[in-house]
Every structure is written in structure tokens, then in C-alpha cells.
Amino acid sequence: MNSLRARAHLLFGRRSHQSLAPHQHLSPAVANDLVISTVDENSGIAMLTMNRPPANSLSMEMNEAICDSIKTIEANAKIQSVILSSTNPKIFSAGLDVTELVSPDKDRLPRFWNSLQQVYIDLYGSRLATVAAIQGHAPAAGCFLAMACDYRVMSAGDINSDTKKKHVPTIGLNETQLGIAAPPWMGQLLVRTVGFRQAELALALGTLFPPEQALAVGLVDDIVPHQKAESGEDQLIDLLPSQIKDQALNPLLQRAYSQARIYAKIPPQARVASKMVTREEHIFRMIAKRDEDTQHFCGFVTQKAVQKNLSAYVEALKNKSAKK
């Protein structure tokens, strides 16, 4: 147990992305625009709210802001749990910013990929208990963000009161639909989350799961119907950033908050040591294979055929949005 604790300290007890990989980071002021951090030292709970309109897609700067925010919260010993949420009520995160992948700058591309690897190291390996509040869509790397957390609650969707149209969020690794493959470590994270056969099927088909199915395969831990709650807790209201202060009666955020509170009450050393049991080897593997993974990614993504698929995908995405 002692050696486990010592190893837990080694991996989780210090600022992982400072000590393990010296990549560039934005100043906190800029990072705070992309990811809003709020903390409540009394309850030991923090909230990281992704705020990169229109879709919280992951550019290099967004990845760096996520890592910076985790680092800042981890440095506060009073905080044990963090909720990862979004200012966009319909999109948790649209995954990688696809414009980073099309006709990429050859110097930026590896740095961009390093920044995503760093999110894996910092979020999946965080000492904090992490709860993803998935209000809206979470495709590809958006799903990865959720899987890197300890617990996932997802909205069951809602009905637009004006148009009466139903909004049903989806989650999954849909990369094959873009003509690319999920990176091996992201695919393996899906295997660890939903099991071998479900992951094998979902990876090949690029399945995006609606909430009920995501729950059935174990991709999320809970789904929450949208009906507004009758009352909100003051502590949650205080934690919400001004951009989403009006969400205090949102049952999804309330559910995420209650789960964060459950985690915050577990003795942290025990919680962190048990988190290591399942995550340590994967974090170390990423660190050991980081350069190889980056070369693999850059080589794959710059292939002519892959660029063709990605360009067509980005075009379709823009056309779809323009037609709205």
C-alpha cells in the first residue's frame, strides 16, 4: 500500500503536465476565456465550463486551456471534485477542431497533437474526481473528453418550446464517418469504457449513440430527463459561471453536482490510489509512446486520401450550417 501511495503521489500528486511534458501553455487570462473555472472550497467542488463558441471544438489553444484549468484547480488542495460542462446547451464538445486537420501547418500539427495528448494525461490522470455533464452532442474527441472523466451524466434531450422539435444529443467515436480512424489510445479508452465487442462495432461503424443507447452500453453512467427541477441548491448556483447562471434548475447539472459531492466525501488518498489501479499503466504508456503517436498521427492525417475526405467533411459541415 505504501508503494502504491508513493506511486499515486508520483503520478497524481503533482502537476502532471508541468513535470511530465514541457509543452507551451497560454497565460491563465486567455485560458479563462476558453474554459471558465469556478471553485467552491467549502464543498471541495469546482466547475470547468468549456466556452469556445460555436461548438467547443478542440483547437490547440482550447486543449491548452483545458490543461491549464485542470492544473490550476489541482493546485488548490481544498478541491476534490470537478464538473466538466459547457456554455452551449446543445453541444458538450464537437471534438477536434477539424480546421486544425485540413491543409495543416507542418509545424503546428505536431504541437496540436501534443496538446491533445496532454489533455489525456492531465484529465484522465487527474487527482481530481471528474464528472462530465454532457448536455449536448459529444462526438469523437468530445466523447473522449467525457470518457477521460470518472463519471458521465448525459441529458436525455429536450423539446424546443417554439418549434416543438426534439433535440437528442449523441455521443461516440464517429471518426470512421470522417474517413479517419480514432487514434489507438482513444479507441482503447472506448474498449475500457464499454467492453471489447461494443467498442469494436462502434469504432468500425463510427456509431453516435443517443442517450438511452449510450446508457445501455455503459458509455454514460446516468441519463437525466430535461424537465426543470423545482428548486436549486445555493451551492450549485454559486458555482455556476455567469454565462450559465440561469441553469441552476437544470436537472443535468444538479445530477452532476450531486455526483461530484459524493466523490468529494471519499478520502482522497484512497480515491486517488484506486483510480491509479485502472489508469496508471495507460498514462505511462501514452508518455512512453508520445512521439511515436505524434508521428503516426501526422503521417496519417497528411495522406492525400485522408485530406480529401476531411476537406469534403468540413465543406459539408459548413454547408449544413449555412442552410440553417
Ligand SMILES: CC/C=C\C/C=C\C/C=C\CC/C=C/CC(=O)SCCNC(=O)CCNC(=O)[C@H](O)C(C)(C)COP(=O)(O)OP(=O)(O)OC[C@H]1O[C@@H](n2cnc3c(N)ncnc32)[C@H](O)[C@@H]1OP(=O)(O)O
Ligand atoms: C490504427 C489507426 C491508424 C491511424 C490513426 C492514427 C492517428 C489518428 C488520426 C487521426 C485522428 C483524428 C482524430 C479525430 C477526432 C475528432 O474529434 S475529429 C472531429 C469530429 N467531430 C465531428 O465530426 C463533429 C462535427 N460536428 C457536428 O457533427 C455538428 O456540428 C454537431 C452535431 C456537433 C452540432 O450540430 P449543430 O448543433 O447542428 O451545429 P452545426 O453543425 O451547425 O455547427 C455549428 C458550428 O460549429 C462548427 N463546427 C461543428 N463541429 C466542428 C468541429 N469539429 N470543428 C470545427 N468547427 C465545428 C460548424 O462548422 C458551425 O460553424 P459555423 O456556424 O458554420 O461557423
